[in-house]
Amino acid sequence: SSWWSHVEMGPPDPILGVTEAYKRDTNSKKMNLGVGAYRDDNGKPYVLNCVRKAEAMIASKKMDKEYLPIAGLADFTRASAELALGENSEAFKSGRYVTVQGISGTGSLRIGANFLQRFFKASRDVYLPKPSWGNHTPIFRDAGLQLQAYRYYDPKTCSLDFSGAIDDISKIPEKSIILLHACAHNPTGVDPRQEQWKELAAVVKKRNLLVYFDMAYQGFASGDINRDAWAVRYFIEQGINIILSQSFAKNMGLYGERAGAFTVICSDTDEAKRVESQLKILIRPMYSNPPLNGARIASLILNTPDLRKEWLTEVKGMADRIISMRTQLVSNLKKEGSSHNWQHITDQIGMFCFTGLKPEQVERLIKEFSIYMTKDGRISVAGVTSGNVGYLAHAIHQVTK
Amino acid sequence: AYRTDEGQPWVLPVVKKVEQMIANDNSLNHEYLPILGLPEFRANSSRIALGDDSPAIKENRVGGVQSLGGTGALRIGADFLRRWYNGNNNTATPVYVSTPTWENHNSVFMDAGFKDIRTYHYWDAAKRGLDLQGLLNDMEQAPEFSIFILHACAHNPTGTDPTPEQWKQIAAVMKRRCLFPFFDSAYQGFASGSLDKDAWAVRYFVSEGFELFCAQSFSKNFGLYNERVGNLTVVGKDADNVQRVLSQMEKIVRTTWSNPPSQGARIVATTLSSPQLFDEWYGNVKTMADRVLLMRSELRSRLEALGTPGTWNHITEQIGMFSFTGLNPKQVEYLIKEKHIYLMASGRINMCGLTTKNLDYVAKSIHEAVTKIQ
Numbered sequence: 001s002s003w004w005s006h007v008e009m010g011p012p013d014p015i016l017g018v019t020e021a022y023k024r025d026t027n028s029k030k031m032n033l034g035v036g037a038y039r040d041d042n043g044k045p046y047v048l049n050c051v052r053k054a055e056a057m058i059a060s061k062k063m064d065k066e067y068l069p070i071a072g073l074a075d076f077t078r079a080s081a082e083l084a085l086g087e088n089s090e091a092f093k094s095g096r097y098v099t100v101q102g103i104s105g106t107g108s109l110r111i112g113a114n115f116l117q118r119f120f121k122a123s124r125d126v127y128l129p130k131p132s133w134g135n136h137t138p139i140f141r142d143a144g145l146q147l148q149a150y151r152y153y154d155p156k157t158c159s160l161d162f163s164g165a166i167d168d169i170s171k172i173p174e175k176s177i178i179l180l181h182a183c184a185h186n187p188t189g190v191d192p193r194q195e196q197w198k199e200l201a202a203v204v205k206k207r208n209l210l211v212y213f214d215m216a217y218q219g220f221a222s223g224d225i226n227r228d229a230w231a232v233r234y235f236i237e238q239g240i241n242i243i244l245s246q247s248f249a250k251n252m253g254l255y256g257e258r259a260g261a262f263t264v265i266c267s268d269t270d271e272a273k274r275v276e277s278q279l280k281i282l283i284r285p286m287y288s289n290p291p292l293n294g295a296r297i298a299s300l301i302l303n304t305p306d307l308r309k310e311w312l313t314e315v316k317g318m319a320d321r322i323i324s325m326r327t328q329l330v331s332n333l334k335k336e337g338s339s340h341n342w343q344h345i346t347d348q349i350g351m352f353c354f355t356g357l358k359p360e361q362v363e364r365l366i367k368e369f370s371i372y373m374t375k376d377g378r379i380s381v382a383g384v385t386s387g388n389v390g391y392l393a394h395a396i397h398q399v400t401k
Numbered sequence: 402a403y404r405t406d407e408g409q410p411w412v413l414p415v416v417k418k419v420e421q422m423i424a425n426d427n428s429l430n431h432e433y434l435p436i437l438g439l440p441e442f443r444a445n446s447s448r449i450a451l452g453d454d455s456p457a458i459k460e461n462r463v464g465g466v467q468s469l470g471g472t473g474a475l476r477i478g479a480d481f482l483r484r485w486y487n488g489n490n491n492t493a494t495p496v497y498v499s500t501p502t503w504e505n506h507n508s509v510f511m512d513a514g515f516k517d518i519r520t521y522h523y524w525d526a527a528k529r530g531l532d533l534q535g536l537l538n539d540m541e542q543a544p545e546f547s548i549f550i551l552h553a554c555a556h557n558p559t560g561t562d563p564t565p566e567q568w569k570q571i572a573a574v575m576k577r578r579c580l581f582p583f584f585d586s587a588y589q590g591f592a593s594g595s596l597d598k599d600a601w602a603v604r605y606f607v608s609e610g611f612e613l614f615c616a617q618s619f620s621k622n623f624g625l626y627n628e629r630v631g632n633l634t635v636v637g638k639d640a641d642n643v644q645r646v647l648s649q650m651e652k653i654v655r656t657t658w659s660n661p662p663s664q665g666a667r668i669v670a671t672t673l674s675s676p677q678l679f680d681e682w683y684g685n686v687k688t689m690a691d692r693v694l695l696m697r698s699e700l701r702s703r704l705e706a707l708g709t710p711g712t713w714n715h716i717t718e719q720i721g722m723f724s725f726t727g728l729n730p731k732q733v734e735y736l737i738k739e740k741h742i743y744l745m746a747s748g749r750i751n752m753c754g755l756t757t758k759n760l761d762y763v764a765k766s767i768h769e770a771v772t773k774i775q
Contacts, residue, residue: 002639010649016660045432059421062417066410103658103659103662256660257663284508288629291662293628
């Protein structure tokens, strides 16, 4: 007999499992609107020019392969912090922060979650927006924390339930942990406006909550990196010492290279040093030290003026294409004769769109049209092209008319 | 980390070649790998560990989880064992590590949630070798189902490995006592220069019908330290068990790093799946192993020629990157302070730090330390 007889078959990962089902489909019209990976207008993965240039530079330098420090590539972590906080940020300039390299967004979130479990004794509760990225819950749970929720998305309007959010957040026990999506909320694409962020910051401050920002789409949402980081920077300016997870998977197209960072804004540099030492103690028994390749590419781009400029243009290009696909989807739905209000498709922002489709309708899209998305009706707009937006609109109309 | 005879890091020529191939291949992109990693990497890695003709592979009861280095493989394995081994979430299952061992072993299993981490006898300081009897006694006394972390070869930090005959004895006790073997294989090929020789213990256990884990690192034998290339090889009773295990490994990976880094795995997979590149790699590995073996024999012969008190055959009998010299803390302090030779308080030296240029100096310094300080 086996040690593993009692091990159950795990259910397929809801998000990544969509791609696997898509790959098995032989329909030539199939569309993968599951995982959040950017596609160009030909539906192909897009390797940024600035990334190719950075890679060529790296190849020519013939560097060694020595271990990185536990906290990662210093040029990368510093540049990541500056990107998020802004070069004029008092917190950044004073050095009262620590940024460690993490394994893209997931790894950075997990480092933070483990850190909270070990050192944040005031609360075990993490409040997530309803809904949130599916992987948030198991990440925090595996780290030993408990999950709670605050109202966020209003399915009736397919937009922000702002009063519900404020109401719930006002009642969160003091010193609980609250997770906020910095921009391009996943899965809904619904972000607070700046005025709403201001109110949220005030409530969060009043309740003395520990704020955990997840920023996976800086630059990718509006096309402007400063605009997308506005909430993060505003909270810090209000005296809220946030913690932050960043990913370079989408905005630099570095998905499989796992480039990310975890930041803690501290009271002072001494606290930052102490926090860093504890983060290292957490990281070492997870994977010792992080992978170099992605971080080095990102670092070169952020720290080389020409490459950085090119990157900003390319990230705006990606954001613009997505915005244009949203517009085209809505106009095509109108052309199909749909009588529904699809305004939320263009109101929402970022890679994802919460279509409002019900599970049965999603099921039909998958089975009858080979259009793959997650059951919650979330589509990755990045998977839409001018070539298939018509087909998508047609299919959506068929299942909703 | 390995160093050349000039004391420099060494990027393997085959790695440079493959990296250039990857850089020139415009069909490649940076898309996510599957959660469990690059399939060609996983299959080739397990094949390297278990052998081309492994019956377990033929019987389709082997799985791999691409991980961030050997550490990552150990951690995923430890997390899995804590959740699923010996009941569900049985944090009380004893985990045994050797005395001494790589210090991170303790932290990995502690952070995975195990509450009872114990040691087993290993290094015999008096005879400067393996304390086999102590080891076997500990296994006899260990509670049934305890987990034992075994170094597949080139034990870190002592460089002292059981002989095949001794491994057979170890396996027999473990089988009888129902103990779980978790191999840490960080130096396959790097130790002796032979992949097969360095994997003998793991393969023996497989042939004896054990279900086991083997955490593999490609940091040293591919020189890919900072790309974090590792693989957790899972050997189970049959395909169905392995399938279910892998599905649960996915859950653990998803909340740890989602999916592993692509670059290093590509380099390894490309190399291992091409007969020509594989041969080149083997040659590079042998270059590293041979240099270390040469330094060992040169150091030993110098110490013996100097008439340094004590016996020094352990220097060549030990294997891998490290050697437990047997120097005591005071002698170590002398070497550091007076001779600027840096080694651990345990007397562990990194053989890779030796070069033809510094051999004489190191040998003379050790001689001084041993004769001047007791």
